[in-house]
Amino acid sequence: MNLNSKIPEGPIAEKWTKHKFNMKLVNPANKRKYDIIVVGSGLAGASASASFAELGYNVKCFCFQDSPRRAHSIAAQGGINAAKNYQNDGDSIYRLFYDTVKGGDYRSREANVHRLAEVSVNIIDQCVAQGVPFAREYGGLLDNRSFGGAQVSRTFYARGQTGQQLLLGAYSALSRQIANGKVKMYARTEMLDLVLVEGKARGIVTRNLVTGKIESHSAHAVVLATGGYGNVFFLSTNAMGSNCTAAWRAHKKGALFGNPCFTQIHPTCIPVSGDHQSKLTLMSESLRNDGRVWVPKVAKPKLTAKEATKIPEEERDYYLERKYPSFGNLVPRDVASRNAKMVCDEGRGVGNTGLAVFLDFADAIKRDGKDVIEAKYGNLFDMYKQITGDNPYEMPMMIYPAVHYTMGGLWVDYNLMTNIPGLYAIGEANFSDHGANRLGASALMQGLADGYFVIPYTIGDYLATMPYTKVDTDHEAFREVESKLKAKLDKLMSIKGKQTVDDFHKALGKIMWEYCGMSRNEEGLKLAKGKIQALKKEFWEDVKVLGSQDELNMSLEKANRVADFIELGELMIDDALHRSESCGGHFREESQTGEGEAKRKDDEFSFVSAWEYKGENQAEELHKEELVFENVKLTQRSYK
Amino acid sequence: MNLTLKVWRQKNSADKGKFETYEVSDISPDMSFLEMFDVLNEQLVNESRDPIHFDHDCREGICGMCSMYINGKPHGPKDAITTCQLHMRSFKDGDTIVVEPWRAKAFPVLKDLVVDRSSFDRIIQAGGYISVNTGGVPDANEIPIRKDIANEAMDAAQCIGCGACVAACKNASAMLFVSAKVSQLALLPQGQVERKSRVENMIAQMDGEGFGACTNTGACEAVCPKEISISNIARMNREYFSAKVSSQKV
Ligand SMILES: Cc1cc2nc3c(=O)[nH]c(=O)nc-3n(C[C@H](O)[C@H](O)[C@H](O)COP(=O)(O)OP(=O)(O)OC[C@H]3O[C@@H](n4cnc5c(N)ncnc54)[C@H](O)[C@@H]3O)c2cc1C
Ligand code: FES
Numbered sequence: 060m061n062l063n064s065k066i067p068e069g070p071i072a073e074k075w076t077k078h079k080f081n082m083k084l085v086n087p088a089n090k091r092k093y094d095i096i097v098v099g100s101g102l103a104g105a106s107a108s109a110s111f112a113e114l115g116y117n118v119k120c121f122c123f124q125d126s127p128r129r130a131h132s133i134a135a136q137g138g139i140n141a142a143k144n145y146q147n148d149g150d151s152i153y154r155l156f157y158d159t160v161k162g163g164d165y166r167s168r169e170a171n172v173h174r175l176a177e178v179s180v181n182i183i184d185q186c187v188a189q190g191v192p193f194a195r196e197y198g199g200l201l202d203n204r205s206f207g208g209a210q211v212s213r214t215f216y217a218r219g220q221t222g223q224q225l226l227l228g229a230y231s232a233l234s235r236q237i238a239n240g241k242v243k244m245y246a247r248t249e250m251l252d253l254v255l256v257e258g259k260a261r262g263i264v265t266r267n268l269v270t271g272k273i274e275s276h277s278a279h280a281v282v283l284a285t286g287g288y289g290n291v292f293f294l295s296t297n298a299m300g301s302n303c304t305a306a307w308r309a310h311k312k313g314a315l316f317g318n319p320c321f322t323q324i325h326p327t328c329i330p331v332s333g334d335h336q337s338k339l340t341l342m343s344e345s346l347r348n349d350g351r352v353w354v355p356k357v358a359k360p361k362l363t364a365k366e367a368t369k370i371p372e373e374e375r376d377y378y379l380e381r382k383y384p385s386f387g388n389l390v391p392r393d394v395a396s397r398n399a400k401m402v403c404d405e406g407r408g409v410g411n412t413g414l415a416v417f418l419d420f421a422d423a424i425k426r427d428g429k430d431v432i433e434a435k436y437g438n439l440f441d442m443y444k445q446i447t448g449d450n451p452y453e454m455p456m457m458i459y460p461a462v463h464y465t466m467g468g469l470w471v472d473y474n475l476m477t478n479i480p481g482l483y484a485i486g487e488a489n490f491s492d493h494g495a496n497r498l499g500a501s502a503l504m505q506g507l508a509d510g511y512f513v514i515p516y517t518i519g520d521y522l523a524t525m526p527y528t529k530v531d532t533d534h535e536a537f538r539e540v541e542s543k544l545k546a547k548l549d550k551l552m553s554i555k556g557k558q559t560v561d562d563f564h565k566a567l568g569k570i571m572w573e574y575c576g577m578s579r580n581e582e583g584l585k586l587a588k589g590k591i592q593a594l595k596k597e598f599w600e601d602v603k604v605l606g607s608q609d610e611l612n613m614s615l616e617k618a619n620r621v622a623d624f625i626e627l628g629e630l631m632i633d634d635a636l637h638r639s640e641s642c643g644g645h646f647r648e649e650s651q652t653g654e655g656e657a658k659r660k661d662d663e664f665s666f667v668s669a670w671e672y673k674g675e676n677q678a679e680e681l682h683k684e685e686l687v688f689e690n691v692k693l694t695q696r697s698y699k
Numbered sequence: 700m701n702l703t704l705k706v707w708r709q710k711n712s713a714d715k716g717k718f719e720t721y722e723v724s725d726i727s728p729d730m731s732f733l734e735m736f737d738v739l740n741e742q743l744v745n746e747s748r749d750p751i752h753f754d755h756d757c758r759e760g761i762c763g764m765c766s767m768y769i770n771g772k773p774h775g776p777k778d779a780i781t782t783c784q785l786h787m788r789s790f791k792d793g794d795t796i797v798v799e800p801w802r803a804k805a806f807p808v809l810k811d812l813v814v815d816r817s818s819f820d821r822i823i824q825a826g827g828y829i830s831v832n833t834g835g836v837p838d839a840n841e842i843p844i845r846k847d848i849a850n851e852a853m854d855a856a857q858c859i860g861c862g863a864c865v866a867a868c869k870n871a872s873a874m875l876f877v878s879a880k881v882s883q884l885a886l887l888p889q890g891q892v893e894r895k896s897r898v899e900n901m902i903a904q905m906d907g908e909g910f911g912a913c914t915n916t917g918a919c920e921a922v923c924p925k926e927i928s929i930s931n932i933a934r935m936n937r938e939y940f941s942a943k944v945s946s947q948k949v
Contacts, residue, residue, distance in 0.1 A: 338759075605750065
């Protein structure tokens with residue numbers, strides 16, 4: 060297979076400008092002759108749908124929630140990066156580009172990342188014009204904060220609800236186009252397969268989640284903006300419905316999957332409280348600006364937060380400050396997470412489960428006063444109290460890492476097109492910009508960059524080569540996909556086994572977290588592969604789905620998603636097994652420095668892993684896209 | 700703890716629906732209300748009974764999807780939180796808890812506790828936006844906004860569109876929801892150009908969807924998980940009258 064990333068020639072800072080000029084255009088009067096399907100209404104999908112419609116294309120947009128406004132993007136708290144340099148602190152497009160490539164541990168494409176940094180500035184302008192109420196300073200100009208250990212203040216925010224406000228902005232633009240008749244919105248509708256005609260993506264097959272009706276939709280191009288797959292781990296900070304089905308089914312139709320094992324584990328989440336746990340709640344990273352992370356020097360089993368206040372200073376180990384004097388509590392996410400795991404593995408974890416560390420604000424409150432801390436983090440402190448019953452003004456918080464984001468996703472070229480002509484992937488659904496580790500406040504930036512400022516250009520280059528002719532949904536390609544899908548749903552309903560869908564999802568999550576979570580090794584991964592294969596077999600023999608297909612049936616919806624998670628889980632294991640280096644969020648125990656830090660093997664692994672599906676129960680084939688670094692010099696990251 | 704649950708069951712929008720009673724035991728006070736429902740649903744599936752359908756997604760109080768009417772109050776007994784943020788420590792061992800869907804003409808029940816809130820989307824489509832296309836907008840700092848005004852706009856913008864305000868209102872009025880969006884955009888300089896047509900169009904759509912009139916009982920504000928202030932309704936009324944006075948359409 061020829062894996063062509065289509066990176067334009069020329070100096071990095073000119074590639075995108077030149078490329079925009081070189082791409083073919085669709086005449087304004089002809090745009091209405093093209094139909095585009097957008098699956099997803101999060102930041103990426105809503106912004107792309109609205110922008111396509113404004114240009115004149117006919118858009119059909121899909122989401123599984125009851126309204127496009129509820130996509131998982133709504134939950135993002137911290138903020139969005141942009142190289143505006145409003146603070147005059149030395150930020151620039153080049154610095155944002157550099158930080159992102161370095162932060163991704165040199166496993167992303169330079170050209171994509173530079174473009175991301177370039178368009179970041181337009182995003183903020185766009186959102187403000189839409190009425191997004193970003194935080195402001197007394198002079199009326201926009202406020203910024205430093206986020207996730209960045210050395211400059213480039214993060215724009217709207218209280219602790221940045222994702223919500225950005226999504227509502229994109230949703231308002233989308234709503235305007237729905238009213239104009241240029242977007243037809245299908246809520247509570249799930250894409251269950253992709254349809255190819257003569258090798259090109261020409262449509263999708265969906266299930267109406269209320270009536271159960273299976274329907275075909277045809278278009279000239281299909282854009283997947285379906286988010287990440289963190290829920291493969293069962294417990295994650297993702298919304299309950301976030302899933303990999305659209306991407307996975309496209310993968311099974313030939314789209315390559317890039318770097319599936321690259322997962323981000325966020326260091327500051329509320330720890331698991333028991334078996335009933337259904338999801339994990341993130342405590343914003345901004346807390347690490349003032350909170351100090353510690354555990355007791357000597358193990359104290361089941362230490363509570365209240366008891367912790369009585370532990371004298373000399374018996375505490377502020378391990379991040381001790382090991383990384385220059386970054387301290389602000390080390391990147393992967394480093395903070397791994398260290399929390401390490402101290403808990405040593406038996407020094409706290410709380411009932413021993414799987415937690417303290418995040419302590421006592422010093423900050425003493426230094427700045429309770430008022431100042433409340434003004435900064437009041438809503439987060441309230442949220443913490445709401446969930447745990449503990450008051451963080453009086454005792455330390457307990458936190459533990461949790462799965463948060465997936466850097467991996469469908470492989471795309473510079474135009475954000477997968478290897479299937481006419482099939483695009485944007486937002487968290489693609490693999491493209493974050494390498495092996497994503498920096499804080501960069502996912503919102505990427506979703507909106509892709510949707511507002513990249514794909515509206517690049518899709519034209521493709522459509523300009525396409526005839527206007529539409530494919531009828533009566534075409535045999537649609538009929539065939541529909542009937543296979545129906546057979547699959549029939550099969551799921553007919554098993555009538557003994558275990559619930561959640562039983563399987565939890566079992567999968569345990570395997571993935573144990574063997575393919577914060578730290579991975581060859582032996583464990585091999586063991587996990589066997590376990591997942593067995594789980595898959597068991598699922599298709601013993602899953603229990605009640606009700607019928609032609610009604611609102613949430614067990615059936617979940618069964619479909621879990622079936623795909625199991626298969627993706629196996630591919631993640633293969634990928635983690637193959638990549639025997641450590642990089643970013645992927646820590647292979649066999650590849651570490653003397654001090655226990657991640658060690659990359661640039662000679663062997665400077666490439667994107669792009670996996671090709673080969674058929675049911677067949678090993679997938681690995682393709683490599685070599686990464687070429689012309690601008691950023693590769694170094695081992697050091698936060699000492 | 701052990702609890703008795705009386706839950707509204709309705710097969711689909713055509714079905715009449717009725718309450719059914721369930722017992723759950725060994726519920727931990729650390730569970731969220733929805734996790735307690737997960738436990739009940741697992742129990743039902745194991746007994747081969749149809750699980751209770753309810754809407755939920757983020758489970759952290761921001762997507763606006765969860766929507767249970769618990770013991771006569773949208774989102775349950777505690778103020779300023781959504782159903783998914785409610786924890787079982789707010790209840791006592793032996794309690795009986797009654798759970799119903801949102802009830803309003805403009806929110807038809809789809810199944811059990813799941814309702815159709817697409818009327819809210821259509822109200823936004825009628826004018827809840829600023830008409831700017833992607834690109835071609837001024838630099839963000841060319842539109843300075845006073846901090847207090849930006850804050851007030853943000854207070855209104857926090858609405859999560861859950862519909863608790865409608866469910867709490869005896870008239871099933873959507874005024875709090877609509878006024879939050881109208882206020883946000885009327886406060887901001889970017890929203891001025893369409894200020895008049897926006898409020899008129901959104902109110903016309905709201906009326907057309909079958910939401911009731913506002914009689915100022917304040918029930919909406921009291922149950923709003925985001926504490927959206929009823930002063931937004933007063934602002935919207937002023938906006939509406941001034942639009943009407945100057946409008947050609949009167
Ligand atoms: C708690 C939390 C906090 C975060 N905070 C930040 C932050 O501060 N800054 C930051 O930059 N990033 C943050 N992130 C990450 C960021 O929010 C996400 O990566 C980003 O919003 C993803 O956007 P998206 O548009 O790609 O996908 P999503 O918002 O996940 O949207 C996916 C869409 O696809 C639809 N969909 C999926 N599958 C199907 C299907 N089969 N059929 C039909 N529709 C489908 C869904 O309905 C939805 O509309 C955070 C993430 C979490 C979990
Ligand atoms: S599930 Fe999102 S607000 Fe409750």
